[in-house]
Amino acid sequence: MAAERSIATRNSGNRDSDATSYGGVTTIAEMNGPQRAAVILLVLGEDHGRTIWQEFDDEEIRIITRAMAELGTVDADEVERLMLDFVGRLSSAGAVTGSFDRTISLLEKILPSDQVALIMEEIRGPAGRNMWQKLGNIDAVVLANFLKNEYPQTIAVILSKIRAEHAANVLRNLPNELSIDVVSRMLRMESVQKEALDHIENTLRTEFVSTLTQTRRRDPHxxxxxxxxxxxxxxxxxxxxxxxxxxxxxxxxxxxxxxxFEDLGKLDPAALQTLMRQVDKDTLARALKGASEDMRNFFFGAMSQRATKNMQDDMQGLGPLRLKEVDEAQAKMVALTKDLADKGEIVLAKGNSEDELVY
Known part of the structure; x- marks a missing residue:
């Protein structure tokens, strides 16, 4: 979200900087940061822009919504130029390293010194603040690779403090004998003294989380x-x-x-059946109405002959559909599939055997 936030806040202090407008049509030639962010968020719409909106604070929301309300018309060519510029900036960005001192130096150039002091004090705060939430967002394999070199009792304490689902994934990736030892210790665990817990949290912060934060960078692609x-x-x-x-x-x-939508054709039989039980029949009919013959046959292959005949009748009964309606139905199916994967009910594979992604 850092890229969206930087676009939203860049030039936000220059409230008098407006986009060039001719005949009510806005161009991006002199757009400031909030105006550019407004265009991107309008393109994304409610569903796909929701997570970005949630990253903004109240002041940023106020700035962007004002820019959006005063934006006027932006034609398709201008939107395309803005999006391509955005993609280009992300693609060409180099690696960055964050640190406490560098963060202070940057913020002091942007925000009042007293506000910077409050923000950094919050970050510096007592040992362990938000530590377990941070661990919950770290890939289970990465966390397991770090913990396998720790004492079993330490691992037991850490896994007892994070979400059960995440702890299960970490245990699954630990060496077999070590994972069994950790489970035994977790079963016998009593209350952990605050001093011991503080020591573990501080160790995690200095030896693991801070290092990971400095080196991790999400691929903009x-x-x-x-x-x-x-x-x-x-x-x-x-x-x-x-x-x-x-x-x-x-x-x-x-x-x-x-x-x-075409990637749904790579679902294994069990995943496909799970999706078929969850998807609304009308949505499936609309999605298949505009699908390729191969995709239709793929879904029909998971149905009985009678169910296939009923679905074909439903598709025919829909009559002509606008491409937009087909796209919306197919997008709903993709979203449902990803939701099922996020819940662990199905596993998604994409690409060839050497390039598998699990969402």
Missing amino acids: EMMAEIFNGFDRQTEIRFLAALDDSNQESAARIRALMFT
């Missing part, structure tokens, strides 16, 4: 793939075609990372 997944088909084609002309390598990487 992953974020753009998620954004592109939210586009309708025509918008997706338009942006990818433009990227093919300006940055073919980035376009190829985004395509590889996107999860589309």
Whole structure:
């Protein structure tokens, strides 16, 4: 979310800087940060922009909503130029390293010194603040690789403090004998003294979480793939075609990372049956109405002959559908599939055997 936040806040102090407008149509030539963020959020809409909105504080929301309300009309070419510029900036960004001192230095150039002091005091705060939440967001394999070198009792304490589901995934990735020892210690564990818990938290902060924070950087192409997944088909084609002309390598990487309706054809039989039980029949009928013959046959293969005949009748009964209606139905199925994967009910594989992604 850092990229969206930087766009939203860049130039936000310059409230008098307005986009150039001719005949009521706004261009991006002199757009400030909040205006550019407003355009991107309008393109994303309610569903796909929700998580970004949730990252803003009240003041940022006020700035962006004002910019959005006063934006006027931005034509398709201007929107395309803005999005391509955004993608280009993300793709060309180098690695960054964060530290306490560097953060203070940056904030003091942007915010009042007293506000900076309050923010950094919150971060510096008592040992362990938000530590267990941070561990809960770290990949289970990464966490297990770190913990396997710790004492079993220490591992037991740590796993007892994080979400049960995440602890299970960490245990699954520990060496077998070590994981059994940890489980035994967790079963016998009594209350942990505050001093011992503080020591563990401080060790995690200095030896693991802070190092991980400094070195981890999300591939911007992953974020753009998620954004592109939210586009309708025509918008997706338009942006990818433009990227093919300006940055073919980035376009190829985004395509590889996107999860589309056609990727549902890679579901294993068990996952497909789970999806079929959850999806609304009308949504499935609309999605298959505009699907390829191969995709139709893939879904029909998971149905009985009678169910297939009923679905074909439902599809025929829909009559002509606008492409937008088909896109919306297929997007709902993709979203439902990802939701099922997030809940651990199915596993998604994408790409060839050497490039598998699990969402």
